[in-house]
Amino acid sequence: MHLFRRRQTRHRDQAPQPVEPQAIDDRVRSTDTPYFLPKDAEEDSRLNFQHRALYAAIGNHYLAPLTPETDTILDVGTGTGIWPVEMSHLFPKAHILGLDVSSTSFQHPSTAAYTFMLGDILHGLPFPDKQFAFVHQRLLVAAIPTAQWPTAIKELIRVTRPGGWIEILEIGVTIKQAGPETTRLLAWMGACSKERGFDMAVVPQLGQMLIEAGIQDVEIHHIPAPLGTWGGHVGAMLKANVLSAFGALKGIYCTQAQMSPAHFDAWVKDVSEEWETLRASYVFHAAYGRRALGA
Numbered sequence: 632m633h634l635f636r637r638r639q640t641r642h643r644d645q646a647p648q649p650v651e652p653q654a655i656d657d658r659v660r661s662t663d664t665p666y667f668l669p670k671d672a673e674e675d676s677r678l679n680f681q682h683r684a685l686y687a688a689i690g691n692h693y694l695a696p697l698t699p700e701t702d703t704i705l706d707v708g709t710g711t712g713i714w715p716v717e718m719s720h721l722f723p724k725a726h727i728l729g730l731d732v733s734s735t736s737f738q739h740p741s742t743a744a745y746t747f748m749l750g751d752i753l754h755g756l757p758f759p760d761k762q763f764a765f766v767h768q769r770l771l772v773a774a775i776p777t778a779q780w781p782t783a784i785k786e787l788i789r790v791t792r793p794g795g796w797i798e799i800l801e802i803g804v805t806i807k808q809a810g811p812e813t814t815r816l817l818a819w820m821g822a823c824s825k826e827r828g829f830d831m832a833v834v835p836q837l838g839q840m841l842i843e844a845g846i847q848d849v850e851i852h853h854i855p856a857p858l859g860t861w862g863g864h865v866g867a868m869l870k871a872n873v874l875s876a877f878g879a880l881k882g883i884y885c886t887q888a889q890m891s892p893a894h895f896d897a898w899v900k901d902v903s904e905e906w907e908t909l910r911a912s913y914v915f916h917a918a919y920g921r922r923a924l925g926a
């Protein structure tokens with residue numbers, strides 16, 4: 632039996648049924664949401680690899696101080712569902728719901744431990760208020776336009792139970808020990824994103840947004856992890872993942888900025904060499920906090 636309830640009444644701004652992702656440049660992408668990373672098998676395997684790289688870098692699948700009694704967990708923008716599946720091993724008493732605007736990536740049949748549900752954070756989550764003991768959202772920076780973050784955060788809070796935890800983890804464009812080519816590439820990518828309505832400067836501010844929305848006991852972590860084989864196993868994994876993410880963005884940014892893909896590839900090669908010589912680190916931005924008991 633599921634421990635959560637679906638919203639009974641149709642939300643005023645409820646999302647229409649999703650359109651199948653379509654071939655855009657050299658990749659398959661969503662056409663009915665602002666999300667600009669691909670939705671194809673290559674991206675799904677990158678997401679699974681990224682999950683492993685994150686685990687290697689951070690050492691866990693979550694940061695909030697959850698108790699084993701945590702019984703209802705929501706993962707917003709769940710992707711392939713690897714996070715709910717692995718969390719179900721850590722929280723065998725919980726029911727975990729993976730929600731995504733598209734069902735094409737979720738590779739697991741629903742079980743008593745975890746279920747997939749369609750939903751769009753930009754159109755309101757399809758649940759009544761105060762449903763979940765833990766609401767988790769990871770890596771939706773290419774899905775939530777900057778202006779919609781405050782509303783998205785309010786929606787995460789709305790479905791969290793009083794006393795329950797909310798956690799957000801994102802990547803942005805912060806690389807420590809970045810050389811000149813890395814700095815230039817990140818600025819170019821940041822400008823391309825901003826033109827699409829996604830300002831990466833929002834990412835380190837998400838913890839502050841939780842505080843401003845009334846969340847208590849907020850902890851903000853900016854977590855550097857080695858980027859490059861200089862950093863051993865973790866660094867090599869992260870380098871492979873970041874390069875693969877750049878590849879996922881290449882088609883869309885190059886079309887937008889009228890840069891040739893070959894030029895982009897050569898630039899990224901120079902950049903990745905800098906990571907090794909300068910011993911660069913990639914920074915993850917995480918924040919978690921608790922909905923007040925009386926709220």
Ligand SMILES: C[S@@+](CC[C@H](N)C(=O)[O-])C[C@H]1O[C@@H](n2cnc3c(N)ncnc32)[C@H](O)[C@@H]1O
Nearest residue numbers: 666678708709710731732751752753769770774
């Ligand atoms: C970069 S992936 C991250 C997946 C997963 N959270 C992880 O960490 O592996 C972003 C996911 O968000 C989903 N997404 C995009 N826009 C969304 C929206 N408006 N509401 C819910 N999910 C969305 C995409 O379909 C994709 O599966």
